Amino acid sequence: MFGLCLERFATPSPAADRSRRRGRRPAAAPPPTSARSSGRRSGCSPSEAGLAHLREFLRATPLDIPVHRAVHQAVLDFNHLDDDAIPQHRERMRLLLTTPALQAHSALKYAAWRGVIADYTTERYGLAPTDLLPRTVGHVSLGMALSAYEQWLDSEDASLPLLLDAALNGLRHHLCEEPA
Numbered sequence: 001m002f003g004l005c006l007e008r009f010a011t012p013s014p015a016a017d018r019s020r021r022r023g024r025r026p027a028a029a030p031p032p033t034s035a036r037s038s039g040r041r042s043g044c045s046p047s048e049a050g051l052a053h054l055r056e057f058l059r060a061t062p063l064d065i066p067v068h069r070a071v072h073q074a075v076l077d078f079n080h081l082d083d084d085a086i087p088q089h090r091e092r093m094r095l096l097l098t099t100p101a102l103q104a105h106s107a108l109k110y111a112a113w114r115g116v117i118a119d120y121t122t123e124r125y126g127l128a129p130t131d132l133l134p135r136t137v138g139h140v141s142l143g144m145a146l147s148a149y150e151q152w153l154d155s156e157d158a159s160l161p162l163l164l165d166a167a168l169n170g171l172r173h174h175l176c177e178e179p180a
Contacts, residue, residue, distance in 0.1 A: 121133060
């Protein structure tokens, strides 16, 4: 990690600042039902339903949770796998990450995933959708998740949730929300 603090470069646009002053959702909102309790198996290739769940999970996260932690937890939830789905998902992700034609298709899906993260960051920081920070958080979060997936595919004994957790821990450095 570079320890780059992008938050210092994020200045709200006048429209975003007005939106922020209008009020925010209450901090006590509970997160939606997680993938674990709903029996859903998602993974890193987003479907419309998966993106909707990711968006709702983020929206329901209390405002007293730092952005890096909210994104971290949402990505873990999004990538939760039931035990019986792991072998098939491992093979699917191996194909997606190593087949050029599938990588091209995945790029479109990943753009939508990054957009959900960017939209959440935009809302939380009161920024404009065109600002650099939300876009960067979307790209960095996806890069961290894909790095964890690559590591997971390299080792049959590796735990995807532990790798995702370790990779996403670095997001706080990019947002300067907590000391390292």
